[in-house]
Amino acid sequence: MDLVNHLEGRLLFAVPKKGRLLQASLNLLEGADIQFRRENRLDIALVKNLPIALVFLPAADIPTFVGEGRVDLGITGYDQVQEHETGVRELARSRQLNGEAMATSQKPQGCETVMDLGFGHCKLQVQVPAKGQYKETRDLVGKNIGTSFVHLALEHFAKLEAEKEGKEVADMDKSKLKTKIIELSGSVEAACALGVADGIVDLVESGETMKAAGLMAIDTVVESSAILIRSKAPSNPDMVELIASRIRGVITAQRYVLCQYNIKRSQLDQAKTITPGKRAPTVTSLEEEGWVAVSAMVEKKKIAPVMDDLTKVGATDILVLDIHNSRASS
Numbered sequence: 001m002d003l004v005n006h007l008e009g010r011l012l013f014a015v016p017k018k019g020r021l022l023q024a025s026l027n028l029l030e031g032a033d034i035q036f037r038r039e040n041r042l043d044i045a046l047v048k049n050l051p052i053a054l055v056f057l058p059a060a061d062i063p064t065f066v067g068e069g070r071v072d073l074g075i076t077g078y079d080q081v082q083e084h085e086t087g088v089r090e091l092a093r094s095r096q097l098n099g100e101a102m103a104t105s106q107k108p109q110g111c112e113t114v115m116d117l118g119f120g121h122c123k124l125q126v127q128v129p130a131k132g133q134y135k136e137t138r139d140l141v142g143k144n145i146g147t148s149f150v151h152l153a154l155e156h157f158a159k160l161e162a163e164k165e166g167k168e169v170a171d172m173d174k175s176k177l178k179t180k181i182i183e184l185s186g187s188v189e190a191a192c193a194l195g196v197a198d199g200i201v202d203l204v205e206s207g208e209t210m211k212a213a214g215l216m217a218i219d220t221v222v223e224s225s226a227i228l229i230r231s232k233a234p235s236n237p238d239m240v241e242l243i244a245s246r247i248r249g250v251i252t253a254q255r256y257v258l259c260q261y262n263i264k265r266s267q268l269d270q271a272k273t274i275t276p277g278k279r280a281p282t283v284t285s286l287e288e289e290g291w292v293a294v295s296a297m298v299e300k301k302k303i304a305p306v307m308d309d310l311t312k313v314g315a316t317d318i319l320v321l322d323i324h325n326s327r328a329s330s
């Protein structure tokens with residue numbers, strides 16, 4: 001089947017085709033009941049139960065497709081959005097400086113963040129050899145920096161150079177920085193040991209890659225997690241809202257549990273402060289005089305101390321239930 005000719009009328013939704021964000025993104029789609037079958041080696045999949053087509057793209061390219069309005073929705077890292085937008089700003093600025101006008105049709109619309117997806121947490125950090133001479137980022141001004149995030153790295157060092165020279169960063173000509181940013185597409189951590197760079201700007205989560213390469217972090221450029229982004233002029237805003245609401249429901253279900261317990265009405269006010277719920281707890285009377293049953297959503301990571309506190313104020317029969325899916329306010 002020629003999939004490209006079946007895209008008419010479908011909302012285009014970009015999903016990372018590989019890497020760290022792929023599996024969690026697929027889990028989200030499954031939770032949101034977005035059903036599709038991806039043919040071997042095909043980067044487009046038609047959704048069976050909704051007028052949507054999934055487009056599998058590298059996470060780094062998704063902000064470009066969404067920002068230019070070619071794709072309506074996308075999942076990518078906040079770091080990638082920042083990198084893309086910094087590059088777009090820089091290009092516009094250098095064109096302006098050179099007196100080159102950009103046609104309206106060439107101007108990217110940019111993308112909007114719909115929500116944080118709660119996975120893919122990492123930091124883009126400046127790293128140097130742990131046993132080397134560089135102790136802070138300022139020491140790297142004028143040196144070689146290896147990175148896949150060239151725009152963010154350039155901006156970071158432009159700020160440092162501006163500070164050093166007592167200038168405004170807006171007045172810095174980024175093509176004339178003393179610091180040399182070397183673009184690398186992967187295995188950035190090898191650059192120092194191989195003599196390509198004095199320092200790198202790369203992602204860190206557990207820190208194991210950095211440690212194994214004998215590096216240490218001396219500065220943070222951006223803190224990131226996976227986000228859902230939308231174009232500023234989506235082809236079908238109602239469908240964007242439907243998908244966003246389903247995904248929000250899945251995330252809420254993953255983040256919360258339902259806590260139910262019985263308590264004397266006289267203790268209810270205290271218990272409510274322990275389990276205020278997302279909006280308010282549900283309280284129902286029990287057949288037994290003076291007792292109520294309470295049910296409230298509680299953040300999964302807080303449930304153990306919440307149960308301890310409920311026990312202290314006299315709650316009994318405390319049950320904690322997983323939430324399979326939800327549709328609630330954010």
Ligand SMILES: Nc1ncnc2c1ncn2[C@@H]1O[C@H](COP(=O)(O)OP(=O)(O)OP(=O)(O)O)[C@@H](O)[C@H]1O
Pocket residue numbers: 018019020021058059060076077078079080120121122185186203204205206224225226
């Ligand atoms: N170690 C990590 N832990 C958590 N999230 C990460 C980690 N590394 C990367 N990410 C997130 O995943 C996004 C994609 O990175 P990833 O390394 O998976 O890319 P990729 O598409 O496989 O490209 P590459 O071929 O450059 O590795 C990053 O922009 C970041 O938001």
Ligand SMILES: O=P(O)(O)OC[C@H]1O[C@H](OP(=O)(O)OP(=O)(O)O)[C@H](O)[C@@H]1O
Pocket residue numbers: 019020186187188189202203204205206207208209210
């Ligand atoms: O702090 P850590 O938990 O070790 O994670 C950090 C590593 O993860 C990412 O790379 P990835 O493993 O996705 O592969 P890549 O080098 O091909 O991008 C990132 O570029 C770091 O190298």
